Amino acid sequence: MVVGVTGGIGSGKSTVTGLFKEMDNVVLYIADKEAKKLMNHSSKIRQAVILEFGKESYKDGILNRAYLSECVFNNKEKLKRLNAIVHPEVHDHFGEFLKEHEKAIIIYENAILFEIGSDRFCDVIITVFTEEKERIRRVVERDNTTEKEVLDRIKNQWKDEKKIMLSNYIITNNFMNRLHSQVKQIHNILTKKMNYI
Numbered sequence: 431m432v433v434g435v436t437g438g439i440g441s442g443k444s445t446v447t448g449l450f451k452e453m454d455n456v457v458l459y460i461a462d463k464e465a466k467k468l469m470n471h472s473s474k475i476r477q478a479v480i481l482e483f484g485k486e487s488y489k490d491g492i493l494n495r496a497y498l499s500e501c502v503f504n505n506k507e508k509l510k511r512l513n514a515i516v517h518p519e520v521h522d523h524f525g526e527f528l529k530e531h532e533k534a535i536i537i538y539e540n541a542i543l544f545e546i547g548s549d550r551f552c553d554v555i556i557t558v559f560t561e562e563k564e565r566i567r568r569v570v571e572r573d574n575t576t577e578k579e580v581l582d583r584i585k586n587q588w589k590d591e592k593k594i595m596l597s598n599y600i601i602t603n604n605f606m607n608r609l610h611s612q613v614k615q616i617h618n619i620l621t622k623k624m625n626y627i
């Protein structure tokens with residue numbers, strides 16, 4: 431069973447996913463992390479990225495994230511092109527992962543699940559919700575970045591209302607101490623659903 435976990439930047443997806451990880455029959459697929467690995471190790475992606483964005487895209491052989499962020503998050507057309515290079519490869523990679531974990535609850539964390547059509551892989555979708563102002567505050571603190579940089583990413587993501595309308599479960603992440611019970615409750619339901627698959 432594929433359970434998509436999505437939500438805007440800084441909403442708490444990784445925190446929620448971390449709680450699921452401790453629960454029975456759960457495996458994780460973190461799309462962001464796998465995308466980065468592929469961008470560093472797939473020669474097909476590397477060549478396409480360099481062709482599109484130049485040699486500066488890699489520094490000492492490693493993906494130059496700061497440079498690429500600068501290129502894409504203020505230019506929708508360029509972001510579209512980067513997405514078109516990276517996402518088909520991530521989707522293929524995820525397809526292989528699925529085959530290996532057919533009997534598990536697969537927690538599939540993806541910040542832009544709906545935006546790139548990855549919701550089509552999911553049996554169930556959870557949106558993690560936190561007010562935008564609080565998300566900005568948390569990310570600025572976590573990444574030692576600026577409000578503008580966070581807003582540049584938010585501009586390229588769907589509004590929460592739209593994601594919520596298309597989700598099966600909403601986790602509200604105002605308080606850390608209220609997260610575990612919400613995650614546990616959903617895990618119990620998913621475990622029951624698994625018995626019917």
Ligand SMILES: CC(C)(COP(=O)(O)OP(=O)(O)OC[C@H]1O[C@@H](n2cnc3c(N)ncnc32)[C@H](O)[C@@H]1O)[C@@H](O)C(=O)NCCC(=O)NCCS
Binds near residue numbers: 438496513
């Ligand atoms: C441009 C890159 C190199 C910047 O790396 P950086 O470490 O600064 O950011 P990171 O990847 O950790 O993303 C931080 C947050 O930005 C947002 N974000 C990332 N990629 C995108 C995107 N394509 N569209 C909208 N928001 C995005 C997400 O909320 C994410 O959690 C990187 O974001 C990237 O390669 N993106 C393309 C791959 C991708 O879409 N990954 C996300 C899901 S698979």
Ligand SMILES: Nc1ncnc2c1ncn2[C@@H]1O[C@H](COP(=O)(O)OP(=O)(O)OP(=O)(O)O)[C@@H](O)[C@H]1O
Binds near residue numbers: 444569572
């Ligand atoms: N309820 C909470 N109260 C306070 N801080 C929180 C709460 N939940 C998460 N955080 C913190 O907020 C930051 C963002 O959380 P997290 O990394 O889980 O979000 P994310 O949605 O995975 O972010 P991104 O989209 O950037 O990958 C982290 O530093 C995390 O420790």
